[in-house]
Amino acid sequence: MREFMTGNHAVAHAVKLCRTPLIAAYPITPQTPIYEKLSEWESSGLLQGIMMRTESEHSAMASCIAASLTGVRTFTATSSQGLALMHEMLHFAAGCRAPIVMANVNRLLAAPWGFWADQLDSLSQRDTGWIQFYCENGQEALDSVIQAYKIAEQVFLPVMICLEAFFVSHFMEPVEIPAQEEVDRFLPPLNLPHRFDIEKPGFLVPVVSSDLYRKYRQMMQRAMDSVKTVAAQVDDEFKTTFGRSYGIIEPILVEDAEVLLVTAGSMTSTARMAIQTLREKGYPVGLLKIRLFRPFPVEALQQTITGKKKIVVIDRNCSIGSGGIFCQELRAALIHSPDPPFVYNYLAGIGGTDVTPDTIGKIALDAIRRVDPADESIWWVDV
Amino acid sequence: MKVYPESCELLIPISYGSTEIIETGKWGFQKPEMVLGAAPCEESCPAGNPIAKFIHFVGEAKYDLALETILKENPFPGVCGRVCFHPCERDCNRNQYDEAVSINALERYVFDVTMNQKPLLRPMLNNHPVRIAIVGAGPAGLSCAYFLAMLGHRATIFEARNEPGGVLRWGIPEYRLPKTVLKREIRRILELGIELKTGVTVGKGLSMEALSRYEAIFLSPGASQSLTLGIEGENLTQVWRGTDFLNRINAQERIRPGKEVIVIGGGNTAMDVARSARRLGSAVTVAYRRTKKEMPAISEEIEETEQEGVHFEFLVQPVEIRSLPNGRIRVKFQQMRLKKGSQGKRPHPIPIKGSFLNMETDRLIIAAGEGVDLSWVPTDLIEKGFIKETFSGGKFFSGGDAVNQHRSVVTAISSGKRAAISIDLFLRGIDPEEVLSKIGIGSKGALSMEAYMRGLERGIWEGPKSIVGFDKINTLFFKPSERIKLKKIPSDQALKGFSEVRRGLSSGEAKESASRCFSCGTCNECYNCYYFCPEGIVSLDEMNHTRKVDLDHCKGCGICSKACPRHVIEMRLIS
Amino acid sequence: MKSPEQQPNFLRPGHAACAGCGLAVGMRLVLQAMGPKTIAVIVPSCEGSIGGVYPNTAYGVPTIHSAFEIAAPTAAGIANALKIQGRHDIQALAFAGDGGTFDIGLAALSGVAKNNDDIIYVCLDNEGYMNTGIQVSSSTPSFAWTGTTPGGNPRRKKNIMEIMAAHYNPYSATATIGFPQDLQQKIIKAKRIRGTKFIHLLSPCPTGWRMPPELSADISVLAVETNVFPLYEIENGVRWTINYEPRGLPVEAYLLKQGRFKHLTSEQINQIQQDVNEEWARLNQRAGSSSSKDRTSRSTKGFKHGKK
Incomplete structure (x- = not known):
């Protein structure tokens, strides 16, 4: 189904299609329409799940990490200052190997203030261990979100989908919305490990030795390297199902x-x-x-x-x-x-x-x- | 291609091991140790009643256990819970905080609620019982027989009267000690296999010679002869003896002492006489040569006597009694003043020269002390009007009011216990003095039967527990609270007969009273040591009913010791 | 009925808390009352030291060592995920210190309370940044010495309970380790309530309070008995109940046992006494106006808890 919509709404559609049950977010221009659209669907029951209206982006990410480790699919969206505020938790999410998907609407960072497109916000987070995709338009943003879950849940690393303020986030373009059944087939129900097992209680994120820290970082790096292959494969699969592909x-x-x-x-x-x-x-x-x-x-x-x-x-x-x-x-x-x-x-x-x-x-x-x-x-x- | 690990546990570190492998116990330089102590109340109880422990059981509504706990040391909880002068309450640590715990009332409560139960007593087995004679079935004689039975011996009690009980039966009036209570307690004692021969008087029915053939003999004939005043008119028919008077009442005789009665004396017998006379319709005046402060009677007794309308005349001493033509008598009293006593002794009354007081009355009852009938006692066993305390060597032992000691029921019980243990040691050929010093509770003379029996089992007697004084109690864990006032039947009603004046505690009152006990030196399972342990390593020691600590992980912080409200845990330095 | 020490313990020994640590006592009592169907969140603080170094831990329930300021949203994330998974039998529990609650995590806690996410949040208040070596927090009481207030803290302790009440969350309560049954009863009560529950748990720190380690229990009792730290609960932000009628001992009884107050002048002690008296009067007024019936029954000794 083809609809005329903004990039923000295209992202929201993708989240709904992925049946993401836990969304935690905080308003910031120009991301807010994603949050609003998803809230609207959550209120009307179109979106099955819980919308956590947190008091900050930092907390939104904290909640996403926790929920992800508990074993559910999560989503958040932010922009600029919000992303910067999340910085601490971006490292934490990747270190916890939490397959969170986030949309970041690229907006300049203060000061001085402005709302306009600039990729520095997400590029500043390049060392946090997040997979980053930069999208050309609404359609690609929608498709990339769907692909992102499939990649993240294979490699256990979080994914940031970046779309520029206004040029993508607000410009209306025709967007092809995939059928729900097709997305369901492409992205089977989540089977994330439940890290909190009351039958086998463990302590997550403990203090580790220097050696072990190095080891876990090395493992993250290896997982990240594999994304080049995994992302290409997922893109190929996507093409088979939906007829569109983008390459890495x-x-x-x-x-x-x-x-x-x-x-x-x-x-x-x-x-x-x-x-x-x-x-x-x-x-x-x-x-x-x-x-x-x-x-x-x-x-x-x-x-x-x-x-x-x-x-x-x-x-x-x-x-x-x-x-x-x-x-x-x-x-x-x-x-x-x-x-x-x-x-x-x-x-x-x-x-x-x-x-x-x-x-x-x-x-x-x-x-x-x-x-x-x-x-x-x-x-x-x-x- | 999959280069990332399959297992999520390899993706992120998750600790599944336990810190228990880390021996944090090595950090500490001190370790807790369970040290059970004795409470000052227990030290003060001549009978060595395990007060803290029985009160703990009352608090838990385990009344059968409470009764059995008392019965280990005292065969008369029902009696003592009513008539004891309870020095325990005087020395209760709680006195230094707010008010003493109602130990006496709780003891009575334990008896009252278990009245119809048969407690489980566990006498020791003795394959070689010998014959032991006891003279007098008063509290001392019965106690001695009871403890001997607990130690596996068989005693025969010879009692001159037709019923056992001694002063409990014939002296103390019904309104203080109902006969049903006494009977219940005596029956429990006799059921241990004690032979009682009533109506046997030594020197008449039983010769001293025959008595001497027993392996050991305990003499506890009591003191039942009212002392005379040695004044003119003492033998007039209007003048009665206090013990006779109480005897007759307790024998259900219907007597009328007269419209007006004067009682001479300031002890418990005088109070019993005065209150009994009130019940028989007389107006009563108690005449005492010192002041109220010096009266030897229990203060509650004095108070109740006053409440029942008895008039007190202090600082007077009768010097002459004359019969009047109208059948009444005139008593002439010398007026006295007090001279300060030396060395903490009570003040001494001195006559005020030329100062006299005359009183007319129908009856004078003398209750100024009781003497011992020594007519049948061999002279070598007599000392200054009493039977000697013959505890070292020889087969004769003695106790109760017939020896020179404080006269009270609990002291009599105490001497019975001491004699039973001494006899047991005598029969075993062990020097009693050394053992008695090790089974004491503190230093005031009370003995622990439990400690004695445990020593017999183990073959060694450990030293006595130390006394936990008020300074060792952590009062932070006790809210100040009021002692429950015992309910009594109103005086006007009380005077209509001889029904018991004091009412017992209700179950709620008993629970509340028990909860006030500091349990000094006794673990009462308050769980403070457990709750406050940062390591969570205190657990139940089922064997000893105390706590134990996992020393591998104990850092020696000392909270358990500090927060033990009753000082059961002490920190010991480790080398 | 099982005695307390026969109930399972979810804080294992061998942890690295200082000797006499009040916080460890508090966590142990809370976890015991929570039971095994609990997922706990801890944050960087002494809780982390207690957590242990990989691969061993003192925690006997699934636990995550989250970031400093996010105990609440982490627990909320877990709670909501559990709800999505239909695991209504498991509860999310957040532990944070006073720094993580009064200061850096206040906004996050507020956000969760405003959403009324279904968590139990326990603030282990030891009145300062103790894990980093005794620095002032907004929970440090007046005039107390810390490494960053060497001349004594010039400001009063923040009233976190008033802040929580302003969220109209279903349940907030104060507790101390000195009253363990009260604490556990409050946790059990909190478990039965849906929404954000807040327990303000005073947890003495012998190291930071400059006192002998054996005093942790005594000092928490004294905190209550002097009215420095009354035991009360607030339901829905409006119904206040005082749970324990204290002896009202003078504040010196509490202050003078602690080295952090040893420099106090008599004027400063008087000032603290005055503040305590005013707070206590205000608390009574609140408890009185929200329920006159409780007031009368509370005058008898013992504990009184609000409706279950």
């Missing part, structure tokens, strides 16, 4: 491209248009969408990028003192390439500033004209 990265007109644009999230849609125009004008420009950010799909990226001359990473985020975060990660991934390309970093769309196809075209031309590599990120402002 998506190469577009890459094969004959000499210059490769790299984007994540909604900017990808814009870039898709931009490269069409550039191709028409004869520039050998391709596009690479990074959908899975944690774990960072190093091998897939290396394969795709081998032989390219110039890589142009456009980041809607900036790690102050270091630059665009996607770019950092990509440069690190390419360091051992036999003939490493020049990797340029353009900071565009930060704080929700508008990035049009024209903007991306200009960025591409700027990069094509350059003869020297550039270590610094380039703050792009359309003139």
Whole structure:
């Protein structure tokens, strides 16, 4: 069934379809419509389960961890400051190997205040042990939430589905809503381990020795590494059932491209248009969408990028003192390439500033004209 | 490809082991030790009544156990619960906090609620019983026979009167000690296989020679002869002896002492005489040579005597009695003053020269003390008007009012117990002094039959328990509370006959009274040591009815000892 | 009936609490009253030290060592998950210290109480950050010494019970280890009530209170008997019942046994006495106005509990 809806509502639909019985959330713009929609369904009985209206995002995550360890599927949604407030619990959730799924609507972090799209909030949480997906539109957000549960419950790591403020969260687009029976088939009823067993009482999250801590971290890292494979498999399965797939990265007109644009999230849609125009004008420009950010799909990226001359990473985020975060990660991934390309970093769309196809075209031309590599990120402002 | 572990327990650490493998007991430098002590009340009870323990059972409504507990040390709970002067209550630690526990009333309650039950007594087996004679079936003689029976001996009691009981039967009036109570207690004692021969007087029916043929002899003939005043007119028909008067009443004789009666004396006999005379319709005046403060009678008795309308005349001593033509008599009293007694003794009355008081009356009853009939006693057993306390060597033993000791029922019981143990030791050929010092309760002379019997079983007598004084009690765990006032029948009603004046406790009152007991030195299962243990390692020691501690995990904090309200746990340093 | 010590114990010995730890006593009594069908939450504090180092633990019921400020929402998450699973026979129990309750976890607790999530929350109040080595919390009483108030705490102890009452949650009660039966009775009562139950449990800390370890029981009795810490309960935020009529001993009886108060001047002691008197009067007023019938029956000795 195809409906015209916002990205937020698409996420809410996904949660309902996954029959997630425990949702804990706290309002924050621009995530709130997810919370409201799910509350509405919970009140009307459309959504079977419990909506915990917590007093903070921190507590929402705490409740999700506890419920998940008790053995039920959980969901929360947040954004920006809320995600930052959750920080402590994000580490805790991953350390507890709790397969929680969360939607994060990417919004800039104060100060100064603003409500606009910026990916720094979730990228700041890249070291917490959460799997991260960046979605281009409402449809992908919906599909990614369904995929997220399937991945999380296999690898026992939490998943964050990121969608940008307003551009995805609020823009209305036609969205295909899968049939409930099909989702049920794709995502069978949860059979999580019940960690609290009154017949065999155990003490969870005890103090451990240094050696054991290292061991458990190593196990987490291994589980996280496996996500690259698991996520790809799940995406394939998803395609079989629903006819849609996204890959962990998506190469577009890459094969004959000499210059490769790299984007994540909604900017990808814009870039898709931009490269069409550039191709028409004869520039050998391709596009690479990074959908899975944690774990960072190093091998897939290396394969795709081998032989390219110039890589142009456009980041809607900036790690102050270091630059665009996607770019950092990509440069690190390419360091051992036999003939490493020049990797340029353009900071565009930060704080929700508008990035049009024209903007991306200009960025591409700027990069094509350059003869020297550039270590610094380039703050792009359309003139 | 699955690189993550299959088992969720490998995903995150979950502790399933127990910290019990960690011996935190090694942290401590002191460890608790259960040390049962004795309460001051128990030390003060001449009979060595296990007060804390029986009261604990009352609190738990286990009255049969309470009775059996008392009966280990005292065969007369029904009697003592009524007529004892209860020094236990005077020394009760609770006195230093608010008011003493109603020990006496609780003892009576135990008897009253178990009146129709047959308690389980466990006499020792003795395959070589010998014949032991007891002279006098008063409280001392009966007690001696009872304890001898408990030790497996067979005693024969020779009683001059036609019924046993002595002063309990013939002296104490019915309104203080109902005969049914006495009969019940005596029956329980005799049922242990004691032979009682009534109407036998030594020197008449039974020769001293015949008596001497027994393996051991206990002399407890009592003191039933009213002392004379040695004044003119003492032998007038209007002048009676107190013991005779009480005897006649207890023999159900119908007597009329007269409209006005003067009683001479300040002891319990005087009070019994005065109150009995009131019941027989007389107006009564008690004349005593000291003041109320010095009266030897039990204070409750004095109080009740006053309540029943008896008039008191203090600091007077009769010097002359004259018969008047109208059949009445005039008693001349010397007026006295008190001179401070030396060395804590009670003040001494001294005549005020030339100061006299004359009183006319129908009857004068002398109740100024009782003497011992020594006519049949060999002279070598007599000392200053009493039978000697012949406890070392020889087969003669003595006790009760006939020896020079405090005259009370409980003291008589005590001397009976002491004699029984001494006889047992004598028959075993063991020096009694050494053993008696080890089975004492504190240092006031009370003996523990239980300790004696336990020693017999084990072949060794441990030293006496230490006395738990008030300073050792943790009063934080006791709320101040009032002692229950005993109910009595109203005086006007009491005077209509000889029915018992004091009412017993109700079951609720008994429970409440029992709950007031500090149980000094006795574990009463309050569970403080368990509740307050941070390690939860205190458990029940079924064998000894105390707690035990898992020392492997005891850090030696000392809470159990500090929070034991009754000082049953002491901390001991470990080396 | 089984004697208390024959009932199962869910706090095992061998734990690492200090000798004489009042908090361990409190946890043990609470867990015993809760019984085996309990999932417990503890937070970083002495509760963690008691929990033990992997692979051993002192806890005899399934327990999670959660983060500091989230005892309540963690328990709420478990409670709601159990509800979803239809396990209505298992109860979620949260333990947090005064730091985790009065300070850092106050908002989280408030959130849970506002939602009336079905948990029993036990605040093990030892009046300071004792696990980190004795620092002031908002539960530390007036003038008390701590490592961060070397000159004495200038502020009064926060009234957490009033805060809880303001949530109109079904049940809140004070308790101390000094009155173990009262404490266990309150836990048993709380188990029968659905919604957020709060037990404010005064748990003496010999180390932090600077007193000999054997005094933990005595001092908790004295806290009650001096009215410093009255035993009462609040139902639905409006019905107040005083459970125990104290002796009303002077506060010195409580204060002077503890090294943390040894520097107090007579003015400061008077000030504490005055504060205690005012609080007690206010408490009586509340108990009186919410139920006049209880007042009369309470005047006799013993305990009085609100309707079950």
